[in-house]
Amino acid sequence: MTSLYNQVPFVSTVFSLYTTCSAIMMLFRTILNEILPKEIRDYISLKFVNIFSSNFQSSFTFVIEKQWEFVDNQTFRAAEVYLQRRLAGLSTGKLVVGSSSLKNPEAQLKLGVPVNTKIIDEFEGIHLEWTLHSSETKLYPYEKRYFHLTCEEEFREKIMTDYFTYLTKSAEKTLKHRENLHIYTYSEDEWEAAIFEHHTTFETLAIEPNLKTTMIDDLDAFSKGKDFFKSVGRPWKRGYLLYGPPGTGKSSLVAAIANHMRYHIYDLQLQSISDDGELRNILISTENRSILLIEDIDCGSDASRRRQKKKKEDDSDEDDDGLWSSCGEERIIIFTTNHKEKLDPALLRPGRMDVHIHMDYCTPYVFKKLVAMYLKTNDHVLFDPIEKLVLEVSVTPAEITQQLMASKNADIALKGLLEFLETKKMKKEEDNRVEEEGEIEEAETKEAEPDAET
Known part of the structure; x- marks a missing residue:
């Protein structure tokens, strides 16, 4: 007990020191x-x-x-x-x-x-x-x-x-x-994301079977082509040009590609890009395994035209290739245009746009595919007259779809489509007649001009 009391001052000192520290x-x-x-x-x-x-x-x-x-x-x-x-x-x-x-x-x-x-x-x-x-x-x-x-x-x-x-x-x-x-979408120096809810797939896409097969085979070969692209010294990229009139399904095909590959989409408006430096910075900020979408490429801004003019003067095709090559790996670049003839020929060569896809007016097959999806029917008494008109007039899949969505009743919807196509045919015939009359009148005027001078 005495020893314990003797230790109390020491314990007190240690506790005091601990408190102070x-x-x-x-x-x-x-x-x-x-x-x-x-x-x-x-x-x-x-x-x-x-x-x-x-x-x-x-x-x-x-x-x-x-x-x-x-x-x-x-x-x-x-x-x-x-x-x-x-x-x-x-x-x-x-x-x-x-x-x-x-x-x-x-x-x-x-x-x-x-x-x-x-x-x-x-x-x-x-x-x-x-x-x-x-x-x-x-x-x-x-x-x-x-x-x-x-x-x-x-x-x-x-x-x-x-x-x-x-x-x-x-x-x-x-x-x-x-x-x-x-x-x-690119805005104020950064990419802004939104959920992509376009549910079109190659199964539901209304395009010709041979085009569908070609696209799927090409995409699957690309996704497995890492070793091939590396062996030939080329960037692992694929460029597609979708061209044709408005309403022929270009956006739907882009959605089908994205859903098939499970790729995010980067929608880039070239009109807002001032120079190659800015474009390069935008490209390197995108992810691999993605689609770079450039719509209406023929509608370039003044800055875009200056870039094209400068490239022609400098003969800098390699520099342009390097620009696209800075876009990472396993990328799909899709260009769309309503007017292919307006594009600079340099943009059309392989390496920039590897595959050119013509999105044309509606065909009988596409018409039947749309009817099957929207009206859930594969046969109807109005199919034959409608198919004949589809071949005679230029009608887009978007126009067909709009008519089919007017009613869930097949009889009503198809009758409305038939009337729409007949009206379109009559307008086409009227336009042709007016054009022919104008050409005849112009020819007669030219024939009369020498006599008047005489």
Whole structure:
């Protein structure tokens, strides 16, 4: 008992010293929080962590930044996709959840990677730790995002060679089965996304069977052509030119391509681009596995015409090819025009527009396809007279569709379509008659002119 009493002053002294140190540390922390900006505090903390890790731990950390050489880091993108897919089964303290479905409030929630949260993964028995970091400093006017992937030092090489390959392949497989597609429009120096809800597929697309087969085969060959394009030294891209009158289904074909490939769409208006530098910056900010859509390319602005004139003067075709080549890999570039004859011949050569697709007026096959979809019938007494008129007059699939949507009753809708086509035929005949009379009158006037001079 005496020894215990003898120790009381010592315990009291230790407790007093601990209290004093704690107060000093709290005061020091308060001063730091008030004086030093958050960025500097985070930097100091990170340095302490790095010093501790290098001296007392046998771990190694891979840093995967979102930006790499002024473009999006595809390894970062692969990690993001991979972790989003596996989050439900991974060990993590919290999750980001959300939904982009405006029409279905009961839609299944999507999972996102939370910031500053450790996510545990395992690869062939190797323990892995993922953490997504985000910071904004004066050096970076935008949000800087980067992943830390930590493993034991002894597994560094295996993770570098095997795990990252597995990660990339898993992400590619996920991207090929995207649930939601987006369409992006460029505004105020950035791409703005919206859910792409055009449900046209090659199954529902009303085009001739041979064209449909050709398109599907070409797209499938392109999607499997990575090794081929690499072996011949060409960018992994495919260019399509869709040309024809308005209303012949160019936009629907674009939607079918996007849904078939599961590619996002970047809708670019060239008229708003001032020079090649701006265009290049826009292109490198788009993702791989996407469609770059440039509609009405014949309607170029003055700036576009100046670019074309300068390229002709400088003979800089290679530079233009380089511009499109900066658009990443596994890209489809689609141009549309109502007037192919107005395009600069340089735009039509292979490498820029590999496949030219003529979207023509309605045919009997397309007419029957539209009737089957909208009226749910494959035969009707009015089919024959309508098909004959379809061959005689120039009518677009859009015009046919508009008439078919007038009524769900096949008799009423087809009768209205027949009357529409007959009116169109009479107008065509009247226009031809007026044109012929004008040509005759012009010829007679020319014949009379020498006599008048005489």
